Structures are given as C-alpha cells and as structure tokens.
Amino acid sequence: METAQQPLQSVVWAGDHLDLLDQRLLPEEIVYLALTTAEDVWEAIRHLKVRGAPAIGIAAAFGVYLGVREVSGDAEQVQAEINRQADYLATSRPTAVNLFWALDRMKAKADALLTGEGLRDGEVLKEAMLSEAIQIQAEDEETCRLIGEHALTLLHDGIGVLTHCNAGGLATAKYGTALAPLYLAQERGWNVKVFADETRPVLQGSRLTAFELQQAGIDVTLICDNMAAMVMSKGWVQAVIVGTDRVAANGDVANKIGTYGVAVLAKAHGIPFYVACPMSTIDLNTPTGAEIPIEERNEEEVTEGFGKRTAPRGVKVFNPAFDVTPNEYVTAIITEKGVVQAPYGENLRKLFG
Ligand code: MRU
Secondary structure (H helix, E strand, O other): OOOOOOOOOOEEEOOOOEEEEOOOOOOOOOOEEEEOOHHHHHHHHHOOOOOOHHHHHHHHHHHHHHHHOOOOOOHHHHHHHHHHHHHHHOOOOOOOHHHHHHHHHHHHHHHHHHHHOOOOOHHHHHHHHHHHHHHHHHHHHHHHHHHHHHHHOOOOOOOEEEEOOOOEHHHOOOOEOOOHHHHHHHHOOOOOEEEEEOOOOOOHHHHHHHHHHHHOOOEEEEEOHHHHHHHHHOOOOOEEEEOOOEEEOOOOEEEEOOHHHHHHHHHHOOOOEEEEOOHHHEEOOOOOHHHOOOOEOOOHHHHOHHHOOOOOOOOOOOOEOEEEEOHHHOOEEEEOOEEEOOOHHHHHHHHOO
16 A cells, blocks of 8 residues: 555554554655554564564554454453463564563453453453554654653754664654654754664664655754764764663663664763653663663674675674663653653652652
C-alpha cells in the first residue's frame, strides 16, 4: 500500500489488520505491509521492518491481539493464548525493554480483567486486548509530546543539535523522543540546526532521521559517524540528544551502536549529552548497563549492507547493534515526567515514586 499521509506513521491499526511502514525501504520507497498474524509481527520486528524501542512495543501489543483473535473459548483459554503469544513475541529482539514492557502490560490487562473483574467471556477479553494496544499507541504519542516539552527547556532558538540513529516519529507513535523537541521548536518558530549521524551499519540516521526531518522542513545536515568530532570541534553543536532502548537503574544507557562514542566526544568538547525516553524505557530491574542484553546482528550488515560487498570474504566481524553509555557521560535523562540528573540511582527511583 502506498500512502501520502504526512508525517508518516510507522504502525497503523487498519480495523482488521496492522498496516506497518516497512522502514527497511525508506527513504526510497514508502510501502505499508499488511500484517495479519503474530508471526508477521515477530518477523517484522526481528528484521527491522519496524524498529525503535517504542514502535517495537506498540507493534508487539497489536501482535498479541492478532495472535489471539481467532482463538475460541472462554476467557481463561484466551488468556493462556495471550500469555503464549506474548512470550513468543518477546523473543523477537532482546535489547529494547519497551518490547517486554508492552507485552507485560497486555498480560497484566488480561489478568486484571480475569482475576480482578471476574471476566469469563473470551470474546470480550480479545476486544480488550485490541483496546489496550490502541491505548498504548495513543499514550505514546502524548508521552513523546511531553518529552519534547521538557527537552525544549534545555534548548534555545538558534541551537545546533547532533543526534545518532533514529529516535523520531518513525520510532514512536508520533514526534519521537530525541526528535520531539525539534518538532516542537519548529512549531514555535525557532531555528534549529540538526546534524544527523548516518549510523553505521544499518543507516537509521541517514535513511530515517535525515528523511523525516527533511520531510518536516527542519534544517538537517547528514554526516558520517566519523565526522562528529570535527563538527563538534568547529563549535556547530551545543547539545547532543539521543534516544535509548533501555536505561538501567543506575542511569547507564543502551542505545544504537556508536552512541557511547558520541557521548565521549560530547564530554571532550564540553557539550551536554541528553537522553530522551519514555518511563517505559527505564528498567529498574536491570541494575547497571553490564546486565543489559546487547543484540548481535548478522555480519552481512557490515560486510555487504545494502547489497554491495565492502569487506573480504571470510573476514571476522563483530556486529553489536547497541552499546552502553556509562552514566557519568549522561548530562540528563528527559522523560514525560521531567528531567532527571545524577545521582541517577536515587533520582530515577524517585521518578517512579
Ligand atoms: O536497531 P534499532 O533501529 O531498533 O535501534 C533504535 C535505537 O537505537 C533508537 O535510538 C532507540 O530505540 C530509541 S527510539 C525512540
């Protein structure tokens, strides 16, 4: 399906199936895939047709509904299948905690209806699963807008911002996390100059961030990852803002591979390094970054990404999809509930009340 809808929404509930923007094809092709089963959703997450922590969670929540909608039986039988489908979808990718957060929320909703309210009707439970997925998506849009409002208090008209990977509208329901303040800045008539790291090896920065900012008419300059130091040394950047896939309880931050290097560069140049994320990305059950599972992806992403072989056959390859930025490099974490600074262990706990 082709669409001219702007801004592009990565996950669209179409009444009886999920229309999913195939992010692998951007920016050249805008193609929506019709997903009808939990297996379709699992495959889309695993192969980065949908990516970005919040968008993965949203897609997975709809995946649970798609996985149970044909099940017949009473609420207990449907609940057993909800749990089975959620456990299956949880195996699609390991790092972004929003995936597990959304699946846990779907399970918890079912549990509350059965145990709390004594629900017996399987059909009603299935409809409740669809409503919960729609609700997760709606809340994410509002959450991202609030993150943008809080982040904007740290920025100013005329600022230069560098970002890594894609933490924009394409990675969320709308606005994004790291990119949300840039959209709000534009609404307020500010001039903001954005430098987008291309983000090797899958190029989320050039294919997605440069694309969505350009579509929105925001001043964006694409740079290769190894140009960030030079751009900073020229004084063109006054803030770095990135998203994250999981924040550990001590404030260590997992994000797209290369983020750690950007944080080190920011510190070396005296530039604040901000991390923007919903509360659902903060994982108090993971004590430090060392315990965050880091996905390793196939070597072809490095040796022949996008079809052209660029490395000798048989060469050894290391391809982690994420790295961990230690908390001492993080100037602030920006959530929908406000801006948090060190000491993160204490202040993140406080944020959860
Ligand atoms: O492998 P990806 O493209 O899913 O990685 C995405 C990122 O690292 C994003 O920065 C992160 O999920 C935050 S999205 C708001």
